[in-house]
Amino acid sequence: MKKRVLGWLADTALVLYFVFALFPIAWMVILSLKPADQLFSTYFSFSPTLDGYRTVLGDSEGIPFVRFFVNSLVVSVGAVVLSLVVGLPAAYASARWRFKGSENLMFTLLSFRFAPELTVIIPLFVLYQKLGLFDTYVGMVWVLQLVTLPLIVWIMRSYFADLTPELEQAALLDGYTRKQAFFKVALPLVKPGIAAVSLLAFIFAWNNFVFPLILTSNEAQTVTVGALSFLGGDRPKYNLTAAAALVSVVPPLLLALTIQRYLVRGLSFGAVKS
Amino acid sequence: MGWRLTLRPYVLIVPALLLTCGILYPFGLGLYYTLFDFSASKPQPDMVRFENYTTVFTQEAFWNSAWVTVLYAVGAALVETVLGVAVALLLHRSSLLGRVLEKILILPLMIAPVIAAIIWKLMLQPSVGVVNYLLRPFGLGGVQWTDTPTGALLSSIAVDVWVYTPFVAILALAGLRSLPTSPFEAAAVDGAGWWYTFRRLTLPMLWPYVLVAVIFRFMDSLKVFDIIYALTEGGPGDSTVVLQIRAYLEAIRFQRYSFGISYTIVLWAVVYLAAMVLVKHLGKIQRRAAEVT
Numbered sequence: 001m002k003k004r005v006l007g008w009l010a011d012t013a014l015v016l017y018f019v020f021a022l023f024p025i026a027w028m029v030i031l032s033l034k035p036a037d038q039l040f041s042t043y044f045s046f047s048p049t050l051d052g053y054r055t056v057l058g059d060s061e062g063i064p065f066v067r068f069f070v071n072s073l074v075v076s077v078g079a080v081v082l083s084l085v086v087g088l089p090a091a092y093a094s095a096r097w098r099f100k101g102s103e104n105l106m107f108t109l110l111s112f113r114f115a116p117e118l119t120v121i122i123p124l125f126v127l128y129q130k131l132g133l134f135d136t137y138v139g140m141v142w143v144l145q146l147v148t149l150p151l152i153v154w155i156m157r158s159y160f161a162d163l164t165p166e167l168e169q170a171a172l173l174d175g176y177t178r179k180q181a182f183f184k185v186a187l188p189l190v191k192p193g194i195a196a197v198s199l200l201a202f203i204f205a206w207n208n209f210v211f212p213l214i215l216t217s218n219e220a221q222t223v224t225v226g227a228l229s230f231l232g233g234d235r236p237k238y239n240l241t242a243a244a245a246l247v248s249v250v251p252p253l254l255l256a257l258t259i260q261r262y263l264v265r266g267l268s269f270g271a272v273k274s
Numbered sequence: 275m276g277w278r279l280t281l282r283p284y285v286l287i288v289p290a291l292l293l294t295c296g297i298l299y300p301f302g303l304g305l306y307y308t309l310f311d312f313s314a315s316k317p318q319p320d321m322v323r324f325e326n327y328t329t330v331f332t333q334e335a336f337w338n339s340a341w342v343t344v345l346y347a348v349g350a351a352l353v354e355t356v357l358g359v360a361v362a363l364l365l366h367r368s369s370l371l372g373r374v375l376e377k378i379l380i381l382p383l384m385i386a387p388v389i390a391a392i393i394w395k396l397m398l399q400p401s402v403g404v405v406n407y408l409l410r411p412f413g414l415g416g417v418q419w420t421d422t423p424t425g426a427l428l429s430s431i432a433v434d435v436w437v438y439t440p441f442v443a444i445l446a447l448a449g450l451r452s453l454p455t456s457p458f459e460a461a462a463v464d465g466a467g468w469w470y471t472f473r474r475l476t477l478p479m480l481w482p483y484v485l486v487a488v489i490f491r492f493m494d495s496l497k498v499f500d501i502i503y504a505l506t507e508g509g510p511g512d513s514t515v516v517l518q519i520r521a522y523l524e525a526i527r528f529q530r531y532s533f534g535i536s537y538t539i540v541l542w543a544v545v546y547l548a549a550m551v552l553v554k555h556l557g558k559i560q561r562r563a564a565e566v567t
Contacts, residue, residue: 011369013364021379021439024382039402085289086290087290090287101287105290105294109294112297114549115545118518119541119542120301122534123301123303124300125525126531149294209386209500242393249386249389252385256384257377264448268486271486
């Protein structure tokens, strides 16, 4: 009896937390579907309309939201691809061989994860204007390496370290070259890890706000900065802000649900494996 | 053959090394700038040595920002840890309800913090926000959430808690699932109560996992920017001007580059020191946890 009551209490507490966690998302959906004249008059009963989305995606508020969305896509994919090309060999090397400088590089990369972003961005703001990289894709992809490179190198190193070297040694004995052993044996085995960490890196790049806020102004601006600009003006339009917020969280949310199994290692930089 | 073998790892890390230097360069450049009085109104700066730093440390605004930052970081990390571990323990009971809810635990964490702040800003608006509407039946319809100094700080922490509690919960849950079962079976045979088992077995063995989460959360909230920028912009007054917001205002809004960077360098040093202390502590805890099992 006592156990059942405790069980009920535990379930209630859990439900309460999830109400707190999910209500804001649900409320955004409601707000984004409200017609402009029912924004504040009624809270839960209203006649739903897609006008908010039409306005946001039709660029009719002077905010080119669709272009911001494409920009987010381009710079996030670009940042992840560059990090993979550069990071995978480094992760493999530092997992397979102990050599001078490897740990230094790894810890420098880790320290990027914890460095205050503005320490790098303010000098970059000055530098980019001299180099003509301000408000460009190239400039954004470069600075996003601060987010994606440490993540990809650290996590892929932990995946490569989990592979027993004997597999590659067997391949070498079979006459494979070192290169073939990497591409045909090691790489296919960590493929799920690569996919998961790429998606996670994409999400973090997508969600970044402070880089585009300071290093772009219009051409290369992304959705996170774009969504905030709907709050500006004398009378912030709540339904449009909500619609813009929702559109910009859809890609990360969908991707996150597909990589649940890999999240623990990814979120903890490989420190915790599940 | 021999020299190729020893060179190979270096060849593989060269691209990453170059990219790392590409990021370290602006950092070094920033450090260099702090020795000058570089600003938009003074593009040909003079060397001022450490004057920027002495100004920072003698400014009341700095100590206010440092205090707000510490309050924010300790408050957010503390609430997230307690709540996150509690949620993990509740989910670990693995009822049907728990298994369903676990699938969506991740959602707030994957929303960009700035978007989360926008969402909460709309909800917390005093006259038309939905939170005050829901509180009205309880006689609390007029709370000025982000318009009072204490309210603004607490609201910012609440948004941080909303976004990042799942982070702690996910890591703690992974920890709970990897604990060995035999000590718990032995305790059950000995007739140990729930509280005793929790304090003497679960908590010490779980702590290394939780501590990883706490370190991440504490260090990240020391450099909070997005949430406060969107929710309060540092206001009202100076009540939520954390260090990164102060640096932003100085460097970008007032265009005093050198001075603004000095703020970020000081913050960087603080974060670095905090990391050293916490990671050392983590090592100690991990060894102790290994002894329990």
